[in-house]
Every structure is written in structure tokens, then in C-alpha cells.
Amino acid sequence: MISLKLIGIGTGDPAHLTGEAVRVLNAADLILLPRKDNAAELADLRRRVCDAVLTRDVPMVAFDMPVRSGAGGYLQAVRDWHDAIAVAWRSTIDAHLPDGGTVALLVWGDPSLYDSTLRIAARLPGMDVSVVPGITSIQLLTAAHAIPLNPLAGAVLITTGRLLRAHGWPAGADTIVVMLDGGCAFEMLEPGGLHIWWGAYLGMPQQALDHGPLAEAGPRILATRADLRARHGWIMDVYLLRKDSQ
Template structure:
């Protein structure tokens, strides 16, 4: 493979794919898709639909099964490093199947809480294959969250803190507004105080998109209940939210 495009495709809405992304997709002859199992087949289907809409030339899709990993490890960093190594081996094998240009379609933006770029550098560092790669930015779930709730992420002159559910539980709210991603445990329940506002969204840009907004103490149980129902129905969930002290 001589060239790899790493393409951000937005938070789920096919209309969020940029013209730069479309042009890059049309230069690729093969698309690598990392599958997450049967319960997340919808994520693969969305990528397939994007290709059907925007790519009119011949191409093929090479699906890679994501290796499993422990989601609640004692040694988080060590487990992730091992997972990255196994991922790199699978990607390297897949890349060797393509002689021209390939592409990876990345949910949201490749630069924000996504490991694709690290995996590519890991593949190259192994020294068994070489290629050039280009990164195409995408609409983040944070941008989509703000747009769908019709709100500004920060108050005038204040910062925005972006973190994960795990770090929110450990560190609490950051200065200004706090955006939380990768939260499987409803970590907002651990934030004390009666005067916190939340803007929450799940499946942004997808048919099951769900939005809830209000005083945290008043809507937190509604979010937990709705999140549980959605995850049980679909087998997976992607959500993001913003917290801000009043």
C-alpha cells in the first residue's frame, strides 16, 4: 500500500462527511473497517452506507475483527498496550493486501479519543511495511452535541475541559465547562451539588438520536433509565455530555 487516508466521518450523520473526506474516499481503492462484534454491526453498516452514497468507483471493504480486551483491568495501561500490539499485527496483515491507496473511516475525528493514528504509527514502527498517510479531520461528537442542543460549549472567556468518565470520577469537574466522553458508568452521578446543568446525547446523527437537558439532579435518573433502555435494545451505546456549574 503506497498511501493511506485516515478519514474522520463525523458523529453518525452521513451528511456530516466533509467534501475533503469525500475527495479522499474517491481516491481510495480499499477501505479497512475494524469490526466490533455482532452487537455493533450498525457501526459497520453506517460506514457502508457512507461509501455507497459518496464513492461511485470500484472499491472493496476489508473488515478486521477487533481483538478483545479486558474492560475493567487492574493494569489499564498494560492491557491497552497489549491490545494495541495485537491490533497493529492485524492492520499490518490487512494493509499488505492493498497495492494502491487505502482508507480507514474513523468515527468522529481521528485526533480525539481514537487510537487509529497510534495504531498506524505502531504498524510503521514494526518496520515490516512502509507507506505514507494523510489525516482528514471530521466533525466531533462534541461539535455535534453543541449543535443539536443549540448551545455554546463555554461561557464568555471560560475554558472547556474534555475528559473521560473514569477521569471525571477521579478528578471531578474541570474549570469552566466539562465535556465527558467514553463514560460507561454514568459518572455524572458522582458529581455533588444541586446547581449543575447537563446536556446529554446518545447516538448523535443516527436514527435513534436521543437528547436530554436540564438540572443534573432533576434529570440524572431519566438519563440513566433511558440509557439503560437504549443499550439493552441495541447492544451498544455511544453518548457524550457537557456539565456546567450554574
């Protein structure tokens, strides 16, 4: 039997791990480290997180993440990609833990929020899956800017850059948080009356922040984001947009 522990780790700062996460990592028989060709630094960050909190020698194994196809419909491409990732997990676990045991997989932020680790794990029957929650990028964003997430007595809508670009500002929303935005979808909005709080590499040494009226901060963010991506080869960012009246 394989016990698969999905551990939320925030965004790379060992101080963001909960006491439970540290305990589970130290009790594991194997730690999996996903590796992407264009973001080797992310695998290194996971390894450094482990090195900072492990008090015993736990084997760590890096594996290459499959690449998502750009052909066909978006949802089917994602499903096929998840199938391939599940196969990569299974083959890596079988090769390094053939007699069963506890496997830990480090997940950016928290596995519950715009992350498909749980959906991928569901493709692997026979595994006992459990979650250790972590700090989300949304929490890190609001903490970095020292702002509340929600307006007074108001609601918050969490969406993606793809949906914002395709459908515009969500009807009835006063505050939205945008994740997984590969291309600054906020530039498609009419900026008047909107305020943005943006953060990249939250909790990491290279953290970058900006905020202000969208008409003023938007162009700065576009330029900063392009420069950071060129320098680091990858970027993870998130932003909150709020109508000025809220």
C-alpha cells in the same frame, strides 16, 4: 508503499463528511471496515456511509477488531490492545493490497479527539499516514442543543468518564465535556448547581437528547441510556456539564 488515509466521518450521517473526505474515499484502493462482535451495526453504518458517497467501485473489507483485555493495569492493557489492532490492520492490508496503494480507514468523529487511530498507525512503519478531519461528537452535541461550547470568555475542559469517576470535578473548571463514559460518571457528582446537556447516537436516526439541572435530568438520562443500550446492544454518548453561574 502504503498510503493510509484516516478519515473523520462524524457519527454515521453521510452528510457530515467533508468534500475532502468524499474525494479521498473515491480515490482509495481499499477501504477497511472495523467490526466488533457486539456492535455489528457500527460496521454496517460505515458501509452505508461509503455506499452513499462512492461514485466508483472501491473494495471494502471488514476485519474483526481484537478485544481489549480486562486484566492488568489499564494503560498496559490499552497498549497491548493497540499492538493487536496494528497487527490486524497490517495483515488485512497485506492480504488485500499486497502491491501497495491507498487505504482508507473511517474514524468516528475526528482522529484527533479521544481516538487512538493515530497511535495505532504509528506502530506500522513504512506507511505514509495522513488525516482528513471530521465533525466531532462535541460539535454535534452543542449543535443538537443549540448551545455554545464555552462560557462567555471562559475555558472548557475535555475529559473522560473514567477520570471523572476517579477524581471528581476538575479543579478550576466551570465547563467540562465528558467522553468515553461507559457508566454515567456524572452520578458520582454532587448535582447541586450543575446543568447537563447529554446526547447519544448523535447524528443518527436513533439520536436521543436530554438536558436540565443535573439533579432532575441525571436520573432520566440513566434510565434512557440503559434502555437504549439494551435495545441496540451498544451506545455512544457524550455530555457537557456546566456550573449554573456560567
